[in-house]
Amino acid sequence: MMEISRNQVCPCGSGKKYKKCCMDKARIIDIHKIKEERFYEQKDILVRATTDFLWERSQVTGLENLQQIFYNRIGDHVDEKARPMMFQFFTLFIHRYENGLRGIEWFLKENRKRLDTPLMEMLTNWTNLKFRLVSITEIKKDIILFEDIMTKKVYPLANIQENVPSHLEEGYGTIGLLELHNSKYYFNGVRVFKGPLHVAQAKRKIEKLMEETGLSYESVLMEYTLEVMGGMMADGLQVNVEVEDVSLIEDLGMSHLPAYTEDFLSFFKEKTLGKKGNTVRKYRESLYDLNELLVRNQIISLEQIDKDSWKRLLSLEYFNMYETMTKTQITDFISTLKAFTQWMKRTKNNTLWLGLSKFLKVEESQFNNAVKLPNSFFPIRIGNMKGPINELVKILRGEIVPESPTVEGLFEIIRLNKQSFRVSRLEIRKGHSDSPEQGYTEATGEEYTISGSDLQMEFVEEGLLIFGIISKGRINMWELLDIKNVYPRSAKPFI
Numbered sequence: 458m459m460e461i462s463r464n465q466v467c468p469c470g471s472g473k474k475y476k477k478c479c480m481d482k483a484r485i486i487d488i489h490k491i492k493e494e495r496f497y498e499q500k501d502i503l504v505r506a507t508t509d510f511l512w513e514r515s516q517v518t519g520l521e522n523l524q525q526i527f528y529n530r531i532g533d534h535v536d537e538k539a540r541p542m543m544f545q546f547f548t549l550f551i552h553r554y555e556n557g558l559r560g561i562e563w564f565l566k567e568n569r570k571r572l573d574t575p576l577m578e579m580l581t582n583w584t585n586l587k588f589r590l591v592s593i594t595e596i597k598k599d600i601i602l603f604e605d606i607m608t609k610k611v612y613p614l615a616n617i618q619e620n621v622p623s624h625l626e627e628g629y630g631t632i633g634l635l636e637l638h639n640s641k642y643y644f645n646g647v648r649v650f651k652g653p654l655h656v657a658q659a660k661r662k663i664e665k666l667m668e669e670t671g672l673s674y675e676s677v678l679m680e681y682t683l684e685v686m687g688g689m690m691a692d693g694l695q696v697n698v699e700v701e702d703v704s705l706i707e708d709l710g711m712s713h714l715p716a717y718t719e720d721f722l723s724f725f726k727e728k729t730l731g732k733k734g735n736t737v738r739k740y741r742e743s744l745y746d747l748n749e750l751l752v753r754n755q756i757i758s759l760e761q762i763d764k765d766s767w768k769r770l771l772s773l774e775y776f777n778m779y780e781t782m783t784k785t786q787i788t789d790f791i792s793t794l795k796a797f798t799q800w801m802k803r804t805k806n807n808t809l810w811l812g813l814s815k816f817l818k819v820e821e822s823q824f825n826n827a828v829k830l831p832n833s834f835f836p837i838r839i840g841n842m843k844g845p846i847n848e849l850v851k852i853l854r855g856e857i858v859p860e861s862p863t864v865e866g867l868f869e870i871i872r873l874n875k876q877s878f879r880v881s882r883l884e885i886r887k888g889h890s891d892s893p894e895q896g897y898t899e900a901t902g903e904e905y906t907i908s909g910s911d912l913q914m915e916f917v918e919e920g921l922l923i924f925g926i927i928s929k930g931r932i933n934m935w936e937l938l939d940i941k942n943v944y945p946r947s948a949k950p951f952i
Contacts, residue, residue: 489639492638492639493615493617493638493639496638496639496643497619499575499576499579500579500645502576503576503579503580503583504545504549506564506568507549507560507561507564507580508545508548508549510563510564510567510568511548511549511560511563511564512548523544523547523548523552524544526552527543527544527547527552527683530683530684530687531543531683531686531687532687532691539647539649542647543647545647546646546647547683548560549561549646550583550634550645550646551682551683559584561580561583561584562584564580565577565580565581565584582636583634583636583645586634586635586636586645587634587675587678587679588632588633588634588675588678588679588682589605589612589632589633589634589635589678590605590606590607590630590631590632590656590659590660590663590678590685590689591603591604591605591606591612591630591631591632591633591635592604592606592628592629592630592631592653592656592755593625593626593627593628593629593630594611594627595627596616596625596626596627597616598616599615599616600613600614600615600616600641601613601614601615601616601621601625602614603630603635603642606630606656606659606660606755607660607663607674608674612635612642613640613641613642614635614641614642614643614644615641615642615643620643620644621644621650622650625650628652628653628656628752629650629651629652629653629656630650630651630653630655630656630659631644631648631649631650631651631689632648632649632659632678632682632685632686632689633645633646633648634646649686649689649690651689651690652713653713653752653755654713654714654715654757655689655690655691656689656755657715657755657756657757658688658689658691658757659685659686659688659689660755661688661757661758661761662684662685662688662689663677663678663685666681666684666685702722705722705725706718706722708741708745709721709722709725709741709744709745709748710745710748710749710752711748713752713757715748715751715752715756715757715758716757716758716759716760717751717757717758717759720759720801720805721744721748723804724740724744724796724797724800725740725741725744727800728740728796728800729741739789739792739793740793742786742789743789743790743792743793743794744793744797746775746778746786746790747790747793747794747797749778750770750774750775750778751770753774753778754770754774759801759808759809760808762809762810763810764810764812765950765951767809767810767813767816768816768947768950768951769948769951771794771816771817771824771947772820772824772944772945772946772947772948772951773944773948773951773952775790776827776942776943776944776945776948777942781831781832782828783828783832784825784828784829784832786828787824787825787827787828788825791817791821791824791825794813794817795814795817795818798813798814798817799814816947820945820946820947822918823918823920823921823945823946823947824945826916826917826918826921826943826945827921827943827944827945828943829916830913830916830917830918830921830923830940830943831940831942831943833912833913833915833916834909834913834937834940861928861929861930862928862929863926863927863928863929863938864882864903864905864926864927864928864935865925865926865927866882866883866884866924867882867883867884867885867922867923867924867952868880868881868882868883868905868922868923868924868925868927869881869883869920869921869922869923869946869949870917870918870919870920870921870922870923871904871919872919873914873917873918873919874906875914876908876909876910876911876914877906877907877908877909877934878906878907878909878914878917879904879905879906879907880904880905880906880907880923881901881902881903881904882901882903882904882905883901883922883949884901885952905927905935906933906934906935907927907934907935907936907937908930908932908934908935908936920945920946921943921944921945921946922943922944922945922946922948922949922952923937923940923942923943924940924941924942924943924944925937925938925939925940925941925942926938926939
């Protein structure tokens with residue numbers, strides 16, 4: 458590649474000289490690349506040194522015993538070509554030797570004074586890394602966002618071939634150690650990427666082990682790493698599918714063939730037999746939404762979903778799937794889910810939560826109004842510009858004045874008046890005593906009265922939760938400037 462002179466026109470097309478445009482950016486990229494290469498060099502040095510250290514201290518019989526332990530724990534799910542690298546990873550990061558230490562911990566203890574500072578710091582960091590089950594939520598140019606399936610924490614991983622294969626799509630995941638370097642995360646050691654179905658299998662294995670052992674999520678993955686990996690790499694559930702159903706399966710978004718595939722297909726065929734148009738569309742789109750909801754939450758079997766999970770999925774996660782929804786969409790979805798619940802009770806002797814039908818009946822008004830309320834206040838919503846546009850409209854109408862005080866947050870509707878409603882601002886806190894990794898809501902004591910027209914008040918209901926922005930109006934009331942989301946009251950314990 459030809460070197461660009463400092464005084465030449467910058468090749469980016471800005472018209473500026475290279476020295477006043479992209480030259481510094483190129484230097485930053487080069488520096489980052491050098492640091493990244495050095496980072497990988499140090500990793501390679503430590504892996505080689507630790508492996509030599511461990512294998513020198515193991516007799517031939519000792520290595521054979523280690524291999525037998527590895528094969529017994531991982532099962533038959535690992536490809537023969539991948540086994541040598543996975544075995545090496547096992548000896549370094551997973552197996553505990555007779556002294557009670559893992560390989561990297563043993564090597565650090567014996568060589569702390571011999572290592573230079575950068576290597577010692579890296580190795581010390583390795584001993585503190587925790588295994589995590591993560592899946593891709595978003596792919597960007599420089600980073601790929603991975604979400605921890607259990608804690609929901611998001612990690613930005615460097616988007617380079619050495620770290621994450623380029624062919625992966627959203628939903629793919631793995632079990633791995635995440636190492637922070639230069640504001641990005643890198644996988645440490647061997648990782649095997651699998652699709653959503655296999656990630657869901659790993660989640661089920663973790664949940665089962667947590668229930669059986671009483672251990673936390675992190676402890677289960679540290680103690681049963683290979684067993685969970687084996688569960689993720691297993692072939693999965695066997696689903697019987699007819700050739701003529703392939704097109705319908707794709708329409709419903711179930712190409713990953715979850716355990717409920719046959720139930721969805723049979724239900725859809727029964728409800729749409731001899732029907733056309735809107736009826737077919739209703740069941741197809743509603744089942745697609747339900748499947749998408751389950752996929753996003755790594756659920757492959759309806760038997761996994763207990764009472765609280767159903768409530769969280771329907772009242773929180775479903776409303777998070779769409780920026781806006783229509784009255785028809787929510788009405789069809791609830792109707793389809795009610796019908797499916799009854800169908801499962803009739804044909805499968807009810808394998809769903811027994812209280813699901815009653816829950817849907819009791820909360821139906823909340824679900825409908827959670828969709829209708831934002832559409833009544835803001836019938837035209839223009840992406841990220843809707844907040845400023847709404848503010849401008851209200852200023853022009855004289856409802857608020859420029860620079861009016863604003864409050865952003867989560868508000869619970871606590872009382873209705875004729876043309877206004879009272880809300881209490883909630884605070885989302887971390888670290889509930891029953892579940893330290895989950896958030897919970899708590900009233901702040903702040904209350905506001907928000908104005909609304911007759912049409913708007915038709916959809917305002919006590920208990921609804923509004924995440925948005927309010928502004929002080931000209932009279933002694935507040936105005937809604939923006940609604941980012943509205944949830945039914947049943948979402949409150951899960952926000």
